[in-house]
Amino acid sequence: MVKKLVQLILGVSVLMGVLAGCGCKHEFEAATCQKPATCKLCGETEGGIADHQWENADCIKPKSCSVCGETEGDPIGHKWTPATCTEPKTCSVCGQIEGEALGHQWEVATCTEPKICSVCKDKEGEPLGHKIDEIVTSVEPTCTKQGTGEGKCTVCGETVKSEIPALGHEPGEWEVVKEATFYEGGKKAKLCIVCGEEVENEDYELYDEEKMKWYKGACESISYKSIARTPDDYKGKNAVIKGEVSYIVEENKDGKSMYMIYTRSTYGCYIEDPFYIFIDDSQIEKSRILEGDIIICYGELDGLYDFYSSKFPQMNVKYYEIKESN
Ligand SMILES: [Zn+2]
Ligand SMILES: [Zn+2]
Ligand SMILES: [Zn+2]
Ligand SMILES: [Zn+2]
Ligand SMILES: [Zn+2]
Ligand SMILES: [Zn+2]
Structure with missing residues (x-):
């Protein structure tokens, strides 16, 4: 009713203005929720008042007009999420907090479990581990395999199996496990004095002197008749x-010198059982072999050799010694 009256009075004054023939070039300010569009210069108005500029209600403010401050209804109120161990009570809408986090309800660590919160189940730290005063061996460890033991935890009473580390090998002295020969190298090894397993090994070769000794040792004395009668049976024999x-x-042959020797003496003279022997020239020592030398030959039998139609047993000599000279 009051508004209507104000409008009526304003209307009359405008009419009077028109009647008065006012020549104002109006400059209207926009209408608001409180007043209609009004000329800044003459105060003349136009139309009615505008709607409120409502802003939505939130946690703490009711729906309100940003222009005149008029409100409608109540604030919505916070949407509280309850406090937890680590977070205080918090509004899920505006994020406002109230009070403090509750803090964890710790239960003490045990042998097998770390400290744990009874509320949120958060864990912290490490389990304490069992406390075992005496371990009884149930499986003995060996050089290479771990053993097992058992003990009772003095805290929780549980019987706990434990590993007993392997003992490791105990190497003995170097020993020959494969003899080196004239022909090939051998192997030395350290064996474990407990289980006999090979712990370490190395190859070895005979020295020249040892090779010679080995070779000479492998040469046997075979009767001339046997060799001469069935030479093929003795081919390759030392x-x-x-x-x-x-x-x-x-x-004579592939850089070797050939010698004919008689191997049987009769009445102090070597005159029977001839052999052809071949000696590598590189093997001939500083002094040459001369006719009339008494020679001991170590070598490999190689069947018969045909020299100007005289077939006699032959030998490829590896080592020789000149014993005496006539
Ligand atoms: Zn005006
Ligand atoms: Zn308003
Ligand atoms: Zn809120
Ligand atoms: Zn907790
Ligand atoms: Zn325990
Ligand atoms: Zn061992």
Whole structure:
């Protein structure tokens, strides 16, 4: 009713203005929820008042007009999320907090579980581990396998199995596990004095002197008749022969010198059981082999050799010794 009256009075004054023939070039200010569009210069108005500029209600403010401050209804109020161990009570809408976090309800750590919160189940730290005063061995460890033991925890009473570490090998002295020969190297090893397993090994070779000794040791004395009768049976055999050098053909075969020796003496003279022997020239020591030398040969039998139609047993000599000279 009051508004209507104000409007009526304003209307009359405008009419009077028009009647008065006011020549105002109006400059209207926009209408608000409180007043209609009004001319800044003459105060003349136009139309009615505008709607309120409502802003939505939130946690703490009711719905309100941003222009005139008029309100409608109540604030919505906070949407509280209850406090937890680590977070205080918090509004899920505006994030406002109230009070403090509750803090964890810790239960003490045990042998197998760390400290744990009874509310949120958060864990902290490490389990305490069992306390075992005495371990009884149930499986003995060996050099390479771990053993097992058992003990009772003095805290929780649980029977706990434990590993007993392997003992490791105990290496003995170096020993020959494969003899080196003239032909190939051997192997030395350290064996475990407990289980006998090989712990460490290394290859070895014979020295030249040892090789010679080995070779000479492997040569047997075979009767001339046997060799001469069935030469093929003795092919490749290591043998030792002694005789007198009676004939020399130097550089006869593949850089070897050939010698004919008689290997049986009768009445102090070597005159029977001839052999052809071949000696690598590189093997001939500083002193040459001469006719009439008594020579001991170690080598490999190689069947018969045909020299100017005289077939005699032959030997490839590896080592030789000159014993005496006539
Ligand atoms: Zn005006
Ligand atoms: Zn308003
Ligand atoms: Zn809120
Ligand atoms: Zn907690
Ligand atoms: Zn325990
Ligand atoms: Zn061992």
